[in-house]
Amino acid sequence: MKYASYLLNIVLIGALGFVGYKFVYDGNVATGSEDRIAVILTAAEKAKVLGEMRGLLETSQAVLLAATSDNVASIPDIVRPYGMAATENESITMVAKLPLELKTMGFDAHRAMDALGAMAADGASGEDIITTLAGAMSLCITCHATYRFVAEEEMN
Numbered sequence: 653m654k655y656a657s658y659l660l661n662i663v664l665i666g667a668l669g670f671v672g673y674k675f676v677y678d679g680n681v682a683t684g685s686e687d688r689i690a691v692i693l694t695a696a697e698k699a700k701v702l703g704e705m706r707g708l709l710e711t712s713q714a715v716l717l718a719a720t721s722d723n724v725a726s727i728p729d730i731v732r733p734y735g736m737a738a739t740e741n742e743s744i745t746m747v748a749k750l751p752l753e754l755k756t757m758g759f760d761a762h763r764a765m766d767a768l769g770a771m772a773a774d775g776a777s778g779e780d781i782i783t784t785l786a787g788a789m790s791l792c793i794t795c796h797a798t799y800r801f802v803a804e805e806e807m808n
Contacts, residue, residue, distance in 0.1 A: 688800045691754065695803040697746045702801060708734050708761055708792070715768060715785055719778035727772035727781060735766035754799055757791045764788035 693701065711734045718726045739762055747755065768784060776784075 690802045698801045698803045719781040724772045728769040731765040731769040736762045757795050761791045
């Protein structure tokens with residue numbers, strides 16, 4: 653009886669480990685074209701992710717305009733919708749499909765928006781804001797060079 657209990661524990665731990673690995677690290681990916689990893693999502697999930705990326709890009713452009721037109725004080729309001737608060741209602745099912753590196757870059761991009769807002773609120777110069785944004789944009793470049801999003805329906 654003790655042996656069966658140990659065996660059951662080992663099987664359960666292995667199963668939990670596998671599920672944890674798939675959820676946290678691996679994601680739902682396939683070998684993609686263009687030397688990029690294809691992240692497989694539903695069409696709605698793909699549209700949401702791409703919309704969020706466009707929003708981050710538009711926000712970055714608005715930050716650049718504010719920083720170069722001596723309107724740094726407006727930056728906290730510009731970036732707030734795309735800071736970490738934007739991630740609070742993400743679908744766990746969708747997030748589970750993303751590889752760990754992609755999740756990390758995405759969360760880092762949202763944290764960068766919060767950091768830009770904090771810098772601006774603390775009186776940073778437009779030049780400092782631009783320098784910080786330029787560093788954060790490396791996340792965007794790395795992500796776009798590494799991944800592409802494919803709707804499940806496109807895989808057939």
